[in-house]
Amino acid sequence: MRDLRDETIPQNGSGVNRRDFLRGSGAAVAVTALATSEQGAVAQDTKKSVRTAEPQDITLNVNGKDHKLKVENRVTLLDALRDDLNLTGCKDVCDTTNCGACTVLIDGKVTYACTRLAVECVGKKIVTVESLAANDPVIAGFVKHDAMQCGFCTPGFVMATKAYCDKNPGATLDQVRKGLGGNICRCGTYVGITACAMELVKKGGK
Ligand code: FES
Numbered sequence: 001m002r003d004l005r006d007e008t009i010p011q012n013g014s015g016v017n018r019r020d021f022l023r024g025s026g027a028a029v030a031v032t033a034l035a036t037s038e039q040g041a042v043a044q045d046t047k048k049s050v051r052t053a054e055p056q057d058i059t060l061n062v063n064g065k066d067h068k069l070k071v072e073n074r075v076t077l078l079d080a081l082r083d084d085l086n087l088t089g090c091k092d093v094c095d096t097t098n099c100g101a102c103t104v105l106i107d108g109k110v111t112y113a114c115t116r117l118a119v120e121c122v123g124k125k126i127v128t129v130e131s132l133a134a135n136d137p138v139i140a141g142f143v144k145h146d147a148m149q150c151g152f153c154t155p156g157f158v159m160a161t162k163a164y165c166d167k168n169p170g171a172t173l174d175q176v177r178k179g180l181g182g183n184i185c186r187c188g189t190y191v192g193i194t195a196c197a198m199e200l201v202k203k204g205g206k
Pocket residue numbers: 091092093094095096097098099100101102103112113114115
């Protein structure tokens with residue numbers, strides 16, 4: 001009986017018999033498998049490094065005090081403040097830079113904490129709503145003008161109002177509205193917030 005394994009493959013004209021061809025194919029498959037497994041290993045390593053990025057020790061200066069914490073690079077300032085430092089005044093509402101509920105000040109600038117990584121904020125001065133005393137003029141103004149309902153937007157609005165009014169004494173109603181345009185109140189308390197801000201800018205901010 002013919003051993004098909006030794007038969008020459010007619011169509012390629014190379015004189016390679018089936019046994020050589022199969023051996024060659026086996027080697028090619030092995031090389032491909034090796035390459036695939038190497039790529040797989042690289043992919044796995046990459047995945048591993050993304051998934052298990054070692055937390056780093058960082059220090060954040062919040063409300064004038066240094067706080068040491070351990071965070072992965074991917075952690076936002078908002079999550080670090082809320083989850084690691086238990087400063088839950090800034091709210092996680094949209095998490096997509098649309099609402100302003102997470103507003104804090106970074107080096108005096110109004111900033112959405114959900115847009116910053118905690119590791120980016122090392123060496124900066126972060127100020128949250130918790131820094132304000134109960135008798136702070138902005139908080140007192142919000143109370144006086146009944147500028148809150150559910151309260152989810154309020155801490156962010158308070159920080160935005162404070163920053164705006166401190167920097168813009170004498171601003172007009174239109175300017176105040178534009179200045180606070182980065183924050184949204186789903187309950188529609190804009191009238192009270194604007195009244196509070198107008199009172200503050202008339203008094204000359206701080
Ligand atoms: S939670 Fe950051 S902008 Fe809405």
